[in-house]
Amino acid sequence: MEFILVTPQARPHVALIQLNRPKELNALNLQLMGEMRDALKELDDNDEVRAIIITGNERAFAAGADIKQMAGKTAIDMLNIDQFSTWDQIRKTKKPIIAAVSGFALGGGCELAMTCDMIVASETAQFGQPEIKIGVMPGAGGTQRLTKAIGKAKAMEMVLTGRFMSAAEAEKHGLINRVVPVELYLEEAFKLAGEVAQMSPVAAKLAKESVNRSFETNLDEGLHFERKNFYLCFASEDQTEGMNAFVEKRKPEFKGR
Numbered sequence: 148m149e150f151i152l153v154t155p156q157a158r159p160h161v162a163l164i165q166l167n168r169p170k171e172l173n174a175l176n177l178q179l180m181g182e183m184r185d186a187l188k189e190l191d192d193n194d195e196v197r198a199i200i201i202t203g204n205e206r207a208f209a210a211g212a213d214i215k216q217m218a219g220k221t222a223i224d225m226l227n228i229d230q231f232s233t234w235d236q237i238r239k240t241k242k243p244i245i246a247a248v249s250g251f252a253l254g255g256g257c258e259l260a261m262t263c264d265m266i267v268a269s270e271t272a273q274f275g276q277p278e279i280k281i282g283v284m285p286g287a288g289g290t291q292r293l294t295k296a297i298g299k300a301k302a303m304e305m306v307l308t309g310r311f312m313s314a315a316e317a318e319k320h321g322l323i324n325r326v327v328p329v330e331l332y333l334e335e336a337f338k339l340a341g342e343v344a345q346m347s348p349v350a351a352k353l354a355k356e357s358v359n360r361s362f363e364t365n366l367d368e369g370l371h372f373e374r375k376n377f378y379l380c381f382a383s384e385d386q387t388e389g390m391n392a393f394v395e396k397r398k399p400e401f402k403g404r
């Protein structure tokens with residue numbers, strides 16, 4: 148891996164992926180995104196990993212797709228490169244992913260953070276979809292996920308003007324989970340990931356899938372989907388362990404089976 152650093156056991160059962168193109172503010176070139184896709188697939192298949200953190204550095208989570216790499220492309224180049232399969236693969240990761248964001252999370256960087264399941268931000272984080280300023284528009288879910296997270300008015304303003312949103316504002320409008328001082332944002336993400344990693348990995352996967360389904364379907368279908376996943380939990384050893392531990396007044400030991 149050239150543009151990301153992967154630590155499968157950064158903390159017990161918690162993996163860390165760090166974007167590592169600091170000079171380019173972690174601009175997401177094709178190679179970086181391919182590495183991200185492969186790393187997530189590996190971590191998703193690794194039974195020891197129960198939660199994943201994606202982070203950048205203090206100055207930038209990611210300042211968007213690599214504009215220098217995109218600048219000369221034609222529509223057919225973009226079609227043939229088919230970046231969407233990479234982004235779709237990221238979206239299909241079954242384990243919970245937390246974005247730990249400091250500094251710029253712009254364009255594809257904001258979209259990458261929103262593809263994650265939760266976002267912890269530093270006070271210096273800035274979110275934005277500034278593609279309009281370079282003559283395009285969001286292409287990796289920005290118009291959809293941002294709108295669902297913060298509502299039409301605010302999303303429209305960000306997408307149409309390219310205006311950045313501060314971490315405080317992003318928290319106020321429900322885009323992110325929490326804001327902490329810059330020296331604490333990664334630690335806070337580890338804390339949150341650590342909490343998730345203590346839960347049943349089976350239930351966590353099924354719950355993540357069910358919450359995400361709510362974005363894709365109507366209430367009736369969503370409830371139906373939730374119900375099936377709820378039943379499926381009862382096929383797991385973790386369900387037996389979790390309920391027995393409660394009755395026996397002890398801490399459960401989940402195994403992900």
Ligand code: DAK
Nearest residue numbers: 171172174210211212213214215230231253254255286287
């Ligand atoms: N791409 C390439 N290089 C970038 C970059 C980017 N997005 N952002 C920053 N850099 C580079 C700068 O060119 C500069 O490099 P050098 O000149 O030193 O070689 C270096 O990073 C430091 O940046 P600045 O000198 O500009 O630093 P400042 O602090 O002055 O400004 C900034 C920081 C973040 C405000 C500024 O760099 C900026 O405006 N960056 C561009 C932000 C942007 O427009 N982002 C959206 C890009 S479009 C898709 C998936 C995703 C996408 C599209 C399709 N598919 C699945 C099909 C996504 C599209 C986008 O994200």
